[in-house]
Amino acid sequence: MMKWLTTTNHKEIGILYMATTGVFFVIAGLLALVMRLQLAQPNETLVSPSAFNELFTLHGTAMIFLVIAPFGFGLANYLIPLQIGAPDMAFPRLNALGVWLFIISGLVVFSGVFAAGGAAFAGWTAFAPLSGIQISTGGGEDLWIIGLLLNAIATIMVAINFITTILLYRAPGMTMWRMPVFTWEMLATALMILMAFPALAAVLFELLIDRHYGGHFFDPANGGNVVLYQHLFWFFGHPEVYVMILPYFGVVSEIIAVFSGKPIFGYVGLVLSAFAIAGLSMSVWAHHMFTTGAVANAFFSAMSFLIAVPTGVKFWNWIGTMWRGNIRLTTPMLFTIGFLLNFLLGGITGVMIASPPIDYHAEDSYFIVAHMHYVLGGGSLFAVLAALYFWWPKFFGVKLSEALGKWNFWTMLVAFNVVFLPMHFMGLEGMPRRVYTYQPYGDLPWLNLISTIGALLMALSVTLFILNVVVTTIERKSAFALAGGPPLPDDPWGGANSLEWATSCPPPEFNFEALPPIRSERPTWDLNNVSS
C-alpha cells in the first residue's frame, strides 16, 4: 500500500491513473443510467428536477475530467518512456504529484454531494450566472471549482512532463521522425493542454472571485459580461475535446498497423494532421456560442469546417493501412474498427453543426448530445477499450480473454448505437438537453424508451469487461506460477512495431535490459523480422 502512495515509477503512476478512471467511469455510468431511467417515459418522477441537474453535471464532469482525458494521460505515462526508449519520465516526482492531484480532484468534485445544497448543478460548463453565488448558493459549486482547479494544475504538469520527456529522453537513434504515432499524438495533446488549460484556471479563479471576493467579471449589472465567461471557457473547452481524442487517434494508429500486418500508411500525414488539429482547435471555440449572437459566426464556421480536413487525412491513412493488409480481427482490432465507424458518424454530425443555420436549430437539443456522445463515447470509449485489450498483456503479463472480449465488443457496439442513434431524431424533433422530463409529443416517448433499453445493455457490456478483468486476474497468479514467471513473450500479439514490445511483459523497473538498435519507425519489427 505504501509503495503505491509513494511511487514515482511511470508504469505504476500510469496504472494508478487508469484504475482511478475505471472507478470514476463506473460511477459516472451509473449516474447516466439513472438519468436514462428518469427519461424512459414522459413525466417520470424517479428523481427530482434539482437532483437531475446534479446528475448531468456530475456525469459530464466525471466523464470529461475524470475518465476520458486522464485515461489518455495514464496510458501515455505508461507508454511514452517505453516507446522512446527512456528509463522513466523526465520529472518522476512531478508525475506523482500530477496523479495525486487528479485523484484528489475527483474526490473533491464528488464530495459536493455531501455539501449543503447538494452537488454542483450548473452543468459541466458551469456558465455564469447559473454558477454564480446568487443561484448556486451552496458549497457544491465551490467544491466543483476547487476540484477542477486541482485537475487543471495536474493536467498542466502532465503536459510539461510529456513534452520534456519526448524532447530530451529519446534513446540513441530514436529521432523525432522515428517516434511512434501515439507519442506524436501525445506531443500534440500536450501542446494543446499548455495553450488551453491556463484559460480554464483563469476562468475558474474569476468565478471564485465573483462568488466570494466581490468580483464582477461576469456580472453585467456591474460592468461585467456573461459572454466573457463563455469565451474563456470555450477557449479551453474546445481544445479539451481534442485532448480527449488525439491520444485515441494514436491508439488507433498503433493497433491498426499491428493487426493489418503492414507499416502505418502515411506516417508523415498522421503526424502533421495531429498538429494541424492542435492548432486549428484553438481557433474554433465560439462554434459553441453561435446562438449567443455575440460572436463572428462566419469566422468560426469556416475554421470548424477546416478542422474536418486533417481528421479526414487520418481516416484516409488508417484505411490505407488496412488496405490489402493481412487483417486479424482480434478484440483490440474490433474495437478499433468500431471506433472508426462511430467516430465517423460523430464527425459528420459535427460538420453539420459547424454550419450556423443548422446549429441554430440543433443547439442545446439532443442532436448535440448525440454528436458529442458519438465522438466521445463511440470514439474515445471504444479506443479506451481497444487500448486496454491491446496493452493489457504488456501491463500485467496476461491477455484478457478473447472470447469475453468479443462478447464485450458486440454488446457494446449494439448497445451504444441503440442508446445514441435515437438521440439525433429526438433532437431534430425539438427535445432540449438537460431536461428532467418531457411531454408525450411525437416520437419522443418511444425514442427515449429505446435509448434507455440501450443504456441497460451498455451496463451489461461494461459488466462483461469487468468480469473479463476479474477472471483474468484470478487466473493470472496460476498462469505465472505454471510458467515460472510471466507467461508471455515480449510481443504476445506478433507483428508489433514500437519499442514497448521489445521488452518483457510486464517491463522491468527501468524498462529495458537492453535496447534494440533503432533505425526506423518500426524498431521491434526490425528486431524480429530483419536479419542484421
Next chain:
Amino acid sequence: MKAFIALFFSSAAFGAVAAIVYWFSSREYAGTILLGLMALGLGFAAGYALLAEREANLAGDSETLQHKETAGEDLGIFTKESAWPILLAFAILWLLIGVVWSPFMMYTGLGAMLLILWRLGAESARV
C-alpha cells in the same frame, strides 16, 4: 528537436494569423488576446528550443548513434519513491479550500507547500 521547433513556430505563426483575421472579422477583445497570447507562448517555446538546440547534443537526434556509445551518460535524477508528491497534493488542496472558506487554512496551506517544496529540493540534492 528541429521538428519540434518547426512545428511550434508554425503553430505560433498560425496563431498570429488567426488573431489578426479574428480581430478584423469580429473586433472582439477576449478571443483576440487569447489567440495572440497563444502565438506568443508558442513562439517563446520554439525560440527557446532553437537557442537551446545550438548547445544540445541529444543522443535521440542522432540517426546512427549506437547505445553503447552513450553508456554511462548521466540522465538526471530518477527517484524510485517519494512521499512528498502526495503530501504536496494535500497541501495544495488545503490551500484552495482555504481560498474559498478560511484564510487560516489558506496561509497554513501556503506554508505547508513551501515547506514541502524545500524538502523536495533537499531530497533532490541527496539523490
